[in-house]
Amino acid sequence: MNKANLKHAAMLLAVLSVLHISAVNAKPRALPPMHQPPNMQAKTPLDHELSTLISQHGLTGHVEGAKELPKISDPMAQLGMQLFFTKALGGEKTVACASCHDPRLGGADSLSLPIGTNAVDPNVVGPNRKAVNDEINIPRNSPTIFNTGFANNSLFWDGRVERVITTDEQGNEVSFISTPDSGFNQPDEQAGDSLVSTLARFPVTSREEMRAEAFVNATTNEQVRTHLAQRIGDYADGQGSLATNDWLQVFREAFNSQDEAQSLITFDNIAFALGQYQSSMVMINTDWHRYVRGDLKALSEQQKQGAKLFFTQIADGGAGCVNCHSGDRFTNDGFFNLAFPQYGIGTDENFADIGRAAIDSQPSNQFAFRVPSLLNVTLTAPYSHAGAYENLAQVVSHYSNPEQTIEQFFQRGGACGLKQFALSAQCETLNQQARENTDMALQLLRASPFVAANLAPQQQKDLVAFLHTLTDKCAKDKRCIKKWMPNHSTPNPDNLRLRTARLTGG
Template sequence: MNKKRNYTTSPSSYLGITLISIMLVFQAGCGSSTSDTELDVIILDQNLTGNPASERDLPDISDPVAQLGMALFYSKSLGGAMDAACVTCHHPGLGGGDGLSFPVGVDSLDPDVLGLGRTNSANLPIVPRNAPSVFNAGLWDSGLFFDSRVESLGKENKANGAVSPIRTPDSDFLIADVNAGENLVMAQSKFPVTSSEEMKTEDFENGSTNDVIRDHLAARLGDYGVGEGELSTNAWLEEFQTAFVSSEGAEVLVTFDNIAYALGEFERSMVFVDTPWHQYVNGDLLAISEDQKQGAILFFTPVNEGGAGCSGCHRGDVFSDEQHHVIAFPQIGVGKGDGNNDDFGRERETGNPADRYHFRTASLLNVALTAPYGHAGTYQTLEEVVRHYVNPVASVNAFFDRGGWCQLPQYQSIGNCETLYPDSIANSRLALQKLGQERQVMATPFISPALNDIQIAQLVSFLESLTDDCAGDRECLSGWVPGAGDNGPDENQLNAVDVEGNVL
């Protein structure tokens, strides 16, 4: 930014100014504008290439292991009661998430119904956090989950955790889990199957260790030992033999490590980064609109220079610094067992109260496809999110004043929804207080920008330019969705439909 300012205000000479004017006229002739000139400087300054996937070792969806991973990702056999799969909460047709504030995992009324209208007999979601997208999971280098409880200890750039050891909930904070596996995504995929609310159910392997649960599921798919005969149709061994090019038997091949590795490779093949913004950074000046350019300038310019300061945290081509910050989006839901139905975020892992209410900075790639937003899925639109940054206190108050969560699409069909989360206002205010304290000692990069309605619309419009066309296009996504005529190696494939019965 400064470079440009010095340039235009430098007393050098009329000649300089004339040259600039000629340049601008010339650029305008080529479809370029002053906003392009400003963005040029920003792109250089912030080292943006537009392509976060470059120089990364990521599989293609045609890779046989990724193909096996897809079959596993869609199989309800990995759910303890065979009623939930990974795709239950992470469907490509729903932006890699589930379109809900909080997921409904096990015990749903209809396991194959995903998105709005998916519910359980109590008509109440019990998973405490919003399901993030699995798109671009291979682009994270530091940690997965909102609190990074699956965390690379070395955080090497562009490695997806493949270089140094990984800590998981199976090991203590900062201690390597020697069984974590190849990369962060593989390490993460060992956990949903152990969660009673997400996939396991209370009854399956009740009280068993995580490893016993995983081994039982592997034995179910491999049709050996404790899992023998649990699947009436079972062609998994052939699938594993093909994927791993091996003639070994099930006890060697169909292990939970191999399951987790294949799940991870499938997820890591979901690279959706070909956005209009990417095309713009690579020289197509017409790829985004003038409003989006103005939004981009605001996004990448610090608040004290008249911008919105977003890239202070949503940094680089991935749009995340992979650090944890307090943003104080409204907190609802059953909570993580902290305080009164509260969620302390990163503090739960570090044990440090300074990290209370800190959550990992979201990547904003394809964000237009993944409403509702935040770790508790409380804002339904990007405009609401941006308005929160402008004035968090007013925004949280307005959220609760207008009936808060009861207006969220997922809660509109829930009777007595006002009485559901009696502590949510108090919890949300505690998070705002924490933000206030950090601001007082300048311990947070979150400074509220003063933005008018036009600027807010421009920022929203810029966020929309971060969507890969393919990520929102059913046809283009078909490589990541098994054919609905196919029921998978165990006849237990989740062929998702929406609440009206349309194929997702």
């Protein structure tokens, strides 16, 4: 090797030696924090407290059973959507299921008390829906249809559609669904397989909600349903047939059947399709569930403080909300009297609504109503069985100090202080015996194990902030929610579809 080559080799060895030493001494470079996965972000002391509470209450960030529920793209759910929006299921063809349960309004109607068959304009849905002569004839607020497919215990404010689990003479566990048709704790042989499809059998039979004065010869609920099935199937007996009727084709496509209308278009199948549509409204993609699954940035510090209050017992300085609004669905499916203001037409001759006690007279059921899920609660105002509170701040205030918040409700004018009735000349008729009935509910609340949380103003704000984390992303996105709304390409078999563009009458 000549001198030039030797010199070149020596220089190469020197460079390699330097590179080797640098590699040995180099420290590994950490990923910038922004590239770390959410569950690797550093926990604050508050995150650690919440982690303990999440573990104590068995929360997973997943709602059990979601994968088993139908999708809106399923043919049966699509049929259910068409049925849900047709006024043909209204006795006088003036009201649809969607008239009081609009997907764009959190699955409800944004009214304190709903307006069914006596709407001034049947095609107006939402806050501007008005009653003829301002006459309110439905006593309870419209519950949301979101996530009803998860319900496995009961539906309606008083739980009158209910799954009963008992044992037979041999000691085997059996279950059945009881309804107003069968009576409390008695099996309804006509009930569907699910609570939500069974629920669909009842609004159509209510004169105030959907039936009106149609089918004058029908003396039972089942006869009303038979008339409706005959109308949709175009094998009616002359009572209310449809001028346009292409329902047989869409039923055949959904059921993948070529059966004749009389065997295919039954009310059982109508209710089943309606149930599939409502069950497809799975709205559980919330900031809170993402936080529980490990995304520590999903909640603000204020929302985390609210969560701590929510899941901490009153004796430990919290609000104790979790005692009724438990689990990943935020409900224990029970019934409880919280003495929310009584007003309106009520359900008895004294304008009172005693809730669950009307079907199950146990003393604890007096003025008790079903504990609703809090998922998407920010979208479903007004609140309570009669929509007495128009925002979540009032609801949280009631839990903290029921007497004071009730007094404020009546100081605002009771029914006359609510947006829906503020301009109505009839609003005072909704205040008849309202204070007396509310006081009775409040006396029972005082005698119950209920303890007011007595929260400071900032704590109440924190709780409201937390409740905002329970809203599904799609549920509040107008573009996303359109999947559950008929569009120009959706079949309109009878030309009686609710004009969904007229959300508030504009």
